[in-house]
Amino acid sequence: MRTEELLAxxxxxxxxxxxxxxxxPQHPISFDSGHxxxxxxxxxxxxxxxxxxxxxxxxxxxxxxPGLPELREWIAGYMQRDGVANASAEETLVTNGAKHALELVxxxxxxxxxxxxxxxxxxxxxxxxxxxxxxxxxEISQDVDGxxxxxxxxxxxxxxxxxxxxxxxxxxxxxxxxxxxxxMSRERREALLALAEKNNILVVEDSPYRKVRxxxxxxxxxxxxxxxxxxxxxxxxxxxxxxxxxxxxxxGPRDLLNRMVQLKSDAGSCPLTQRIIVEFCNxxxxxxxxKRVQQIYGLHRDRMVAEVRRQLPEVTLDVPQGGYYVWxxxxxxxxxxxxxxxxxREGVILIPGSKFFAGSGGSSFGGKPxxxxxxxxxxxxxxxxxxxxxxxxxxxxxxxxxxxRIVSVSR
Amino acid sequence: MRTEELLAxxxxxxxxxxxxxxxxPQHPISFDSGHxxxxxxxxxxxxxxxxxxxxxxxxxxxxxxPGLPELREWIAGYMQRDGVANASAEETLVTNGAKHALELVxxxxxxxxxxxxxxxxxxxxxxxxxxxxxxxxxEISQDVDGxxxxxxxxxxxxxxxxxxxxxxxxxxxxxxxxxxxxxMSRERREALLALAEKNNILVVEDSPYRKVRxxxxxxxxxxxxxxxxxxxxxxxxxxxxxxxxxxxxxxGPRDLLNRMVQLKSDAGSCPLTQRIIVEFCNxxxxxxxxKRVQQIYGLHRDRMVAEVRRQLPEVTLDVPQGGYYVWxxxxxxxxxxxxxxxxxREGVILIPGSKFFAGSGGSSFGGKPxxxxxxxxxxxxxxxxxxxxxxxxxxxxxxxxxxxRIVSVSR
Numbered sequence: 001m002r003t004e005e006l007l008a009x010x011x012x013x014x015x016x017x018x019x020x021x022x023x024x025p026q027h028p029i030s031f032d033s034g035h036x037x038x039x040x041x042x043x044x045x046x047x048x049x050x051x052x053x054x055x056x057x058x059x060x061x062x063x064x065x066p067g068l069p070e071l072r073e074w075i076a077g078y079m080q081r082d083g084v085a086n087a088s089a090e091e092t093l094v095t096n097g098a099k100h101a102l103e104l105v106x107x108x109x110x111x112x113x114x115x116x117x118x119x120x121x122x123x124x125x126x127x128x129x130x131x132x133x134x135x136x137x138x139e140i141s142q143d144v145d146g147x148x149x150x151x152x153x154x155x156x157x158x159x160x161x162x163x164x165x166x167x168x169x170x171x172x173x174x175x176x177x178x179x180x181x182x183x184m185s186r187e188r189r190e191a192l193l194a195l196a197e198k199n200n201i202l203v204v205e206d207s208p209y210r211k212v213r214x215x216x217x218x219x220x221x222x223x224x225x226x227x228x229x230x231x232x233x234x235x236x237x238x239x240x241x242x243x244x245x246x247x248x249x250x251x252g253p254r255d256l257l258n259r260m261v262q263l264k265s266d267a268g269s270c271p272l273t274q275r276i277i278v279e280f281c282n283x284x285x286x287x288x289x290x291k292r293v294q295q296i297y298g299l300h301r302d303r304m305v306a307e308v309r310r311q312l313p314e315v316t317l318d319v320p321q322g323g324y325y326v327w328x329x330x331x332x333x334x335x336x337x338x339x340x341x342x343x344x345r346e347g348v349i350l351i352p353g354s355k356f357f358a359g360s361g362g363s364s365f366g367g368k369p370x371x372x373x374x375x376x377x378x379x380x381x382x383x384x385x386x387x388x389x390x391x392x393x394x395x396x397x398x399x400x401x402x403x404x405r406i407v408s409v410s411r
Numbered sequence: 412m413r414t415e416e417l418l419a420x421x422x423x424x425x426x427x428x429x430x431x432x433x434x435x436p437q438h439p440i441s442f443d444s445g446h447x448x449x450x451x452x453x454x455x456x457x458x459x460x461x462x463x464x465x466x467x468x469x470x471x472x473x474x475x476x477p478g479l480p481e482l483r484e485w486i487a488g489y490m491q492r493d494g495v496a497n498a499s500a501e502e503t504l505v506t507n508g509a510k511h512a513l514e515l516v517x518x519x520x521x522x523x524x525x526x527x528x529x530x531x532x533x534x535x536x537x538x539x540x541x542x543x544x545x546x547x548x549x550e551i552s553q554d555v556d557g558x559x560x561x562x563x564x565x566x567x568x569x570x571x572x573x574x575x576x577x578x579x580x581x582x583x584x585x586x587x588x589x590x591x592x593x594x595m596s597r598e599r600r601e602a603l604l605a606l607a608e609k610n611n612i613l614v615v616e617d618s619p620y621r622k623v624r625x626x627x628x629x630x631x632x633x634x635x636x637x638x639x640x641x642x643x644x645x646x647x648x649x650x651x652x653x654x655x656x657x658x659x660x661x662x663g664p665r666d667l668l669n670r671m672v673q674l675k676s677d678a679g680s681c682p683l684t685q686r687i688i689v690e691f692c693n694x695x696x697x698x699x700x701x702k703r704v705q706q707i708y709g710l711h712r713d714r715m716v717a718e719v720r721r722q723l724p725e726v727t728l729d730v731p732q733g734g735y736y737v738w739x740x741x742x743x744x745x746x747x748x749x750x751x752x753x754x755x756r757e758g759v760i761l762i763p764g765s766k767f768f769a770g771s772g773g774s775s776f777g778g779k780p781x782x783x784x785x786x787x788x789x790x791x792x793x794x795x796x797x798x799x800x801x802x803x804x805x806x807x808x809x810x811x812x813x814x815x816r817i818v819s820v821s822r
Contacts, residue, residue, distance in 0.1 A: 006579060006613060007670065008522045033473070041471040048459040060452040060653035062444070096507050096677050103676045107543070111419040129676045132518070168417060202417060238678075242471035246681040259418065265514045265540045266507050267649075270657040270681055 009112075009134075029389035032349040034178075034208075034243070034324055035380040040296055041242055042289055047279040051272055059275045063268030066261050067094025067249070071274045074281050075235065075249050082210070083224035084233075084251075093257050094269050098208055098236035098248035102126060105204055105232055106133045107263045108256065109168050115159075117170040119147050120365065121327075121356030121373070123178045123206065126171065130358065138167055139362030144318065146184030147172055149191040151363070156199055169202040169232075174222055176209040176323025179356050179375040183321060186219050197228050205233045211290050212239055213322035214298035229253040237277055239324075240290065245273040297324065300378040303386045308376075311394030324379040327353070330372040334400055339374055342396045348389045351375045420523075420545075440800035443760040445589075445619075445654070445735050446791040451707055452653055453700055458690040462683055470686045474679030477672050478505025478660070482685045485692050486646065486660050493621070494635035495644075495662075504668050505680050509619055509647035509659035513537060513582075516615055516643055517544045518674045519667065520579050526570075528581040530558050531776065532738075532767030532784070534589045534617065537582065541769065549578055550773030555729065557595030558583055560602040562774070567610055580613040580643075585633055587620040587734025590767050590786040594732060597630050608639050617645045622701050624733035625709035640664040648688055650735075651701065656684040708735065711789040714797045719787070722805030735790040738764070741783040745811055751785055753807045759800045762786045 051059045058068075066072065072089035079087035095101040110116070112134035118126075120139035130137070138159075140152045152170070159166070170192070174184040184192075196203050205222040223233040232252035237245050247269060250260070280286060304326055305319050316329045330336060340352040353373025361369035376393075378386060462470045469479070477483065483500035490498035506512040521527070523545035529537075531550035541548070549570075551563045563581070570577070581603070585595040595603075607614050616633040634644040643663035648656050658680060661671070691697060715737055716730055727740045741747060747763040754761055764784025772780035787804075789797060 006520060006611070007667075008518075008520055008525075035472050038468045038472075041467050043463070043467075044471070045460050045463045048463055049456050052454070052456045052459055056452050056454075057449045058655075060455070060655035061446050061449075062649075062654045096681075099676045099678050107419075109417060109419055114419075125676075125678075128673060132674055132676075200417070238473075243473045243678070244469075244471035244682045246677065246679070256418075262539060263543055265510045265536075265543075266657065267510050267536075267654070268657070270507075270684055271655045273681055273683060 028344075028347045028349050029385045029392075030349050030380045031376040031378070031389055032351050033377060033380060034239070035377075036239075036243055037296055037300070037379055037382075040293055042280070042285070044242075044276055044280065047276045047283070048272075050279055051275040055275050059272040061271065063271035063274065065264055065266075065268050066257075067092070067269060068271060068274045068278065070278045071247075072249075074278060075251070079223070079233075079235075079251060083220050085224075087223075087251060091254050091257060092249055092251045093261055093264070094274060095248045095250060095264070096266065096269050097238060097243075097246045098206060098234040099125065099129065101234045101248050101250035102204070102206065103129055104250065104260050104263055105169070105234075106130065108260045109202070110135055115165055115167040117152060117167045117201070118358050119172055119177070119180075120358070120362045120369070121179055121353065122171070122358055123173055124351065124355045126206070127355075127358050130171075137358040139357070139359055141362060141364035142177065142180055142182055144182060145188045146174060146177070146182055147188065147192060148364075149188060149195055152192075153195055155363070156195070166199060167201055169204050170196055171204045171206065172222075173206045173208075175207050175219070176212065176320050176325075178209070178323070179325050179351075179353070179373075180327045181318060181320030181323055181325055183219060186225075189219060189222055189225055193222065193225055193227075193230070196230055201230070203231045205231055207233065208236045208239045209323040212293060212297055212324065214294055214301060216321045223251065232256065239293075240286065241277065241280065245277060246270065247273050247277055294322075297322075297379060300381070300383065300386065301326070303383045304376060304378040304390065307387055307390035311390050312397055315397075324377050326376050326378065328374050328376065330374065330397075331401075332372050334397065335371045336374045337371065339393070339396060339400065342400075343393055346392050346396065348392050350377075350393070439755075439758045439760050440796045440803075441760050441791045442787040442789070442800055443762050444788060444791060445650070446788075447650075447654055448707055448711070448790055448793075451704055453691070453696070455653075455687055455691065458687045458694070459683075461690055462686040466686050470683040472682065474682035474685065476675055476677075476679050477668075478503070478680060479682060479685045479689065481689045482658075483660075485689060486662070489692075490634070490644075490646075490662060494631050496635075498634075498662060502665050502668060503660055503662045504672055504675070505685060506659045506661060506675070507677060507680050508649060508654075508657045509617060509645040510536065510540065512645045512659050512661035513615070513617065514540055515661065515671050515674055516580070516645075517541065519671045520613070521546055524576075526576055526578040528563060528578045528612070529769050530583055530588070530591075531769070531773045531780065532590055532764065533582070533769055534584055535762065535766045537617070538766075538769045541582075548769040550768070550770055552773060552775035553588065553591055553593055555593060556599045557585060557588070557593055558599065558603060559775075560599060560606055563603075564606055566774070567606070577610060578612055580615050581607055582615045582617065583633075584617045584619075586618050586630070587623065587731050587736075589620070589734065590736055590762075590764070590784075591738045592729060592731030592734055592736055594630060600630060600633055600636055604633065604636055604638075604641070607641055612641070614642045615645065616642055619645075619647045619650045620734040623650055623704060623708055623735065625705055625712060627732045634662065643667065650704075651697070652688065652691065656688060657681070658684050658688055705733075708733075708790060711792070711794065711797065712737070714794045715787060715789040715801065718798055718801035722801050723808055726808075735788050737787050737789065739785050739787065741785065741808075742812075743783050745808065746782045747785045748782060750804070750807060750811065753811075754804055757803050757807060759803050761788075761804070
C-alpha cells in the first residue's frame with residue numbers, strides 16, 4: 001500500500017523517527033532531559049496499596065473524564081495557596097501530563113495556518129506539538145525580565161497594519177524558563193497580560209518548575225494576575241512528585257474547558273495514578289518532599305554552575321533561581337550542535353541550543369537562530385557526574401577552540 | 412474575553428458539556444457503559460508493589476514514547492498467538508487506551524473534509540472523536556455476517572464516478588460489534604480486505620472484546636488476514652484486565668507508526684501501569700483471569716437475554732457470542748430515546764440506539780437513522796440487577812405501548 005499518500009498533509013511533513021528501541025551508550029551522563037534525580041523518587045508503595053484495595057472499584061474502572069473530583073479539588077486548593085484566589089475544581093481539567101494539556105489547548109484553538117507567539121528560545125518539546133498543528137510562529141526574544149513585551153507589541157501592530165491574522169495565543173514558561181532559566185518580573189507579567197487583553201489573545205502559562213525554587217521570592221503566576229480570564233495555566237505532578245505518574249492539569253476559563261474536555265478522548269486519565277497522588281498529597285508528605293526537591297536540585301545547580309565557571313571560564317550563564325537547567329552562551333565561533341554531538345560520543349548527553357528555536361529566531365536574531373548555546377540539565381545527574389560531565393565538555397570545548405579534534409578524553 | 416471567536420472552527424461546533432461533577436442517581440442500575448464487573452477487578456497490589464520498588468527508576472521516570480520494550484514484546488507475542496504471524500514489537504505502539512490510539516490514527520491520517528467509512532450503527536464513543544476532525548461519514552449497514560461489503564463497493568464506485576474523494580479508512584469492530592454484537596464472518600473479512608486493498612483504503616480494526624468470547628470459534632482477526640499491510644489494529648487492556656490502567660496499543664505498518672509516535676506528545680504512556688501489566692501477564696495470571704471474565708460475563712449475558720425474552724417478548728435481539736452488549740430492536744413505534752430517558756428516571760441507565768449512528772444512517776435507512784433500538788450492557792450489573800433492571804424497562808415499555816405514562820414503577 002502507498003501509505004505516503006494517505007497521510008494528512010501535516011503528518012507527511014513530520015520527520016521520520018524510528019519506533020525501534022535503540023540502545024543508548026552504557027551509563028552516559030545525562031544533562032539532556034527533565035528526568036528526576038533517582039534519589040528523589042518517592043516511595044509510593046503505601047499509597048498504591050491503598051489505591052488498589054480501599055479504592056479498587058475507583059482505580060481500576062474508567063475515571064470521570066475531567067479527573068477525579070478529589071484531585072481537582074486538591075489542585076484548586078494548591079493554586080489558591082499559590083495566589084489564584086478564584087481557582088476552582090470546575091475550572092481544572094486533569095490530563096495525562098502537561099504536554100497532553102498543551103496538545104488539548106492546541107486541538108481546541110488551532111487551525112492550520114494560525115499564528116502563535118513563542119519566546120526565542122522556547123521549550124523544545126512543545127515545538128513539534130505546535131508544528132503538528134501547522135502553525136506560524138511569532139518568535140519574541142527575552143531579556144533578564146523575561147519575554148520582551150515591547151517587541152511583541154511592535155510586531156502585533158505591524159501585523160495589524162499588514163492585515164495579518166492576530167495570534168491565537170502566547171505560549172511562555174514564566175518561571176525558570178526552559179531553556180533560558182529566566183523568571184519573568186512582575187512588571188513584565190503585568191505588561192504581557194495587558195497587551196494580550198487589549199489584543200484579545202489568550203496566554204498559555206506553562207509552569208512545571210514553579211515550586212523548584214532554591215532562593216529568592218516567587219513572582220505571582222500569570223493566572224494569579226489574570227483579571228479578565230485570558231490565561232490557561234498548565235501544571236504537572238512530574239516535577240512536584242514523579243514524572244512516571246503522567247498526571248498534569250490545565251486550568252482556565254470554564255467555557256474553554258467545557259469544550260476541551262470533549263477532546264479528551266482518553267476515557268479519563270488513569271484513576272490509579274490520580275488516586276496515588278491524592279493519597280500522597282493528603283498525607284501531608286508533599287510539603288516535605290518539595291523541600292527535599294528544592295534542597296537537592298539547589299545543590300546540583302550550585303555544583304553545575306561552579307563547574308561551568310571553573311571548566312568553561314569563557315562561557316556566560318545567568319544563574320537560575322530554580323528549575324532544572326542552565327543555558328550556556330558560548331563564544332560566537334563555538335557551534336553548540338558540534339559540541340553536543342562530540343559530547344554524546346564522549347558519553348555526555350546535552351541539548352544544543354538550536355533545538356530551542358521554533359523558527360528563524362525572530363527579528364532579534366536577524367533571521368538566523370544563534371548556534372552558540374547549549375542547555376545543561378542538572379536534575380538527573382549526581383554531583384560527581386556533574387563534575388565529570390562538565391569536565392569532559394570542557395575538554396571538547398578547548399579542542400574546538402584550538403581547532404584540534406580530540407579522539408577520546410580521559411575518564 | 413470573547414473566547415468563542417478564538418476557538419478553532421471544529422471546536423466551536425462541539426456541543427458544550429459541563430466539567431462539573433454532577434451527582435448521579437443513588438445506585439442506578441448501569442446498563443450503559445463498558446465498565447467492568449467490580450467482582451472481576453483483579454488484585455494488583457503485588458504487581459504494583461514490585462513496580463514501585465524493584466522498578467522504581469523505570470516506573471516513576473518518563474517512559475520511552477513507543478512504550479516499555481517488554482510490554483511491546485508481550486503484545487507482539489499475544490498477537491502472534493492470535494494468528495498475526497508477523498506481529499512485532501517494533502510495529503506496536505503503546506497508548507493511553509484504545510481511544511487514544513484511535514485519536515492518534517485520526518491525527519495522522521485525517522484532514523478536515525476527509526471521508527471515512529463506519530458501520531451504521533457504530534461505536535458511539537468513536538463518533539465525537541471522528542467529528543472533532545471534521546470528517547464526512549460513509550455509513551454502511553450490517554447483516555449477521557457483519558459490514559455489508561457489497562453495499563460499500565457500490566458506494567465507492569458511485570463516489571469514484573462522481574469524482575469524490577476516496578475514504579481515508581474503514582473503521583469497524585469485527586468481533587462482537589459495539590453495539591450490534593455481530594461477529595464478522597471470515598468470508599466477509601476477506602471480502603472487506605480485498606475491497607480495501609483494491610481501493611487503497613486503510614482498515615482500522617478496533618477489537619477490545621476479542622477475548623471475551625463465551626462460545627463458538629474465533630474468526631481470524633483482520634490483521635491476521637492482512638497480506639498487504641493495510642490494517643491498523645487497536646487493542647486494549649481495559650477488557651483483558653481493567654479499564655483503569657488506561658493502556659492500549661495500536662499495531663500497524665511501520666512507516667505509519669514511525670510517524671504516529673511523534674504525535675504521541677505524552678512523554679510516554681504511564682510506565683507504572685505498563686509495568687504492572689507486564690508483571691501481571693508474565694506471572695501467568697492473565698489466562699486464568701480471562702477464563703473468569705468469559706465465565707462471569709457469559710452468565711451475565713445469559714441472564715440478560717433470558718430476562719429480555721421474558722419481560723420484553725416483542726423485542727428482537729441476536730444473541731452475541733461474546734462482548735458486553737445486547738442490541739435490542741423494539742417495535743417500530745417504540746422510540747428508544749424516550750425509553751432510555753424514562754428508564755433513567757427509574758434508575759436504569761441504558762443508551763438509546765440513536766446515539767450509535769454517526770449521521771443519517773446511510774442508504775439502508777432512507778436518510779433517517781432508526782429510533783427503535785437500545786443498547787444494554789450486561790458487563791457491570793449483577794445478575795440480580797439485570798433481573799430488576801430489565802423488569803423496570805419492561806414496565807416502562809408496556810406503559811409506552813399502552814400510551815399511558817407511568818409515574819413510578821415499583822422497586
